[in-house]
Amino acid sequence: MTTTVFIAGSRKISRLPPEMETRLNSIVEKGFEVVIGDADGADAACQSYLADRGYANVTVYCVGIKCRNNAGKWPLRQVEAPPRARGFEFYAIKDRAMAKIATHGLMLWDGQSKGTLANIKNLTRDQKPVVVFVSTTRAVHTLKNERDLSELLKGSTASERPSVATLFDTAG
Helix, strand or coil: CCCEEEEEECCCCCCCCHHHHHHHHHHHHHCCEEEEECCCCHHHHHHHHHHHCCCCCEEEEEECCCCCCCCCCCCEEEECCCCCCCHHHHHHHHHHHHHHHCCEEEEEECCCCHHHHHHHHHHHHCCCCEEEEECCCCEEEEECCHHHHHHHHHCCCCCCHHHHHHHHHHCC
16 A cells, blocks of 8 residues: 655644654655645645655645645646635645545644644544644644544643634534
8 A cells, every 4th residue: 555645734834843844854765645735834835845855756736726836846636616615615625635545644733723633633533643743832743543633632722722622513
């Protein structure tokens, strides 16, 4: 079975910490397939890092008519959205497609991004290992299931908990 890594992260993060670069270097060295979104922030930063290394084993997932970022001019996978989809739901469609095809995840999370948290949830729900780098604490967590995710979220701040509760009520 081919290893396919779903790489994503918070739009508020535009610079990669060294710990994330180390993980990306490992993916490149091992020749893993990468699926990544087209969002600004962490997606664009990871794309730039991989493009600068000339890594070719990448597919960029987009939704809608135009792809926002494709630093390496890699193959595109455009995912169709229902006509009335907007905002979070519009972009979550491509994220769910990447989580489905991936065997592993690598997430750069600011501790607040609902989209990144939904990606983590989708991967752990299917018991796909996901490495989560939490930028606010500079901690790296390897999650293998929903119980591991629950343990990670126990450490979230009170201001983050409402979005976490909303996620578990509405995303899926």
